[in-house]
């Protein structure tokens with residue numbers, strides 16, 4: 510019988526295995542590398558599953574100092590700008606320092622970063638798509654990060670700090686400041702200014718339509734202006750529970766949020782499983798009428814009424830809950846045989862301290 514004792518450490522991808530063997534029995538302990546885990550968790554956040562610059566799915570690269578996840582093609586452009594503008598790292602292949610991961614976490618992902626770097630969209634400028642040419646990408650990415658043409662004017666800085674240690678703090682200060690500077694800066698001609706963020710929690714679907722043989726693989730897409738965000742795909746489920754939070758920046762001349770449910774198909778185009786519009790006017794109007802919600806206790810401050818020309822199942826109440834402006838919404842999906850969707854909105858004005 511082998512009674513020798515063996516103990517050792519084996520390093521694998523994102524974890525360290527501590528192995529003890531005695532009498533032919535192996536005990537394996539996983540010592541997770543918390544940093545890498547945090548980076549992975551951040552990458553799994555729904556807004557980070559698409560390139561911050563062109564929207565291509567599954568970005569595997571990141572700009573550690575800017576705090577965005579990007580695709581391979583955009584990564585090439587970032588690289589060409591130099592590390593003083595963008596320090597590109599592979600999410601899977603490179604070694605990340607704890608500081609770099611902290612900086613990424615602090616920014617909070619692509620939606621938060623884009624709410625800053627794409628705060629002002631000059632008319633006629635549109636984001637590149639996954640298939641855009643190198644030149645198109647280059648023009649856009651330089652304007653966005655190097656020239657910072659889409660920042661709020663109050664955030665534009667003339668001398669960009671170049672030492673990598675100061676980049677993190679300079680960005681997070683800017684990001685933080687943007688939530689403190691009242692958004693009263695002049696609306697320059699042809700520019701879009703954002704007045705706040707709406708956090709949409711897609712909670713669940715009920716009795717959704719069947720699109721495959723027996724079931725569907727549903728996911729939800731939200732569109733507001735030029736922005737599109739989406740949830741993960743839930744496999745074979747007509748009553749999926751997502752509980753996923755998606756962020757959208759709200760321009761001054763906002764329209765409704767368009768919501769669509771799709772069935773994910775691996776081999777063909779995804780099928781639509783219904784749609785609905787969310788009118789965010791009642792939410793924003795009542796939030797603005799009350800000002801700082803932290804001054805109030807929990808109370809009802811508004812209502813979006815069910816009518817024959819909206820998708821509401823019931824009147825939707827707007828409440829102050831623990832200092833936040835929240836709205837619960839139950840929707841009957843339109844242009845489909847069946848399906849309901851429950852979402853929750855939270856309004857976050859940009860001048861909120």
Ligand SMILES: [Zn+2]
Pocket residue numbers: 560561562563564565579580581582583584
């Ligand atoms: Zn890209």
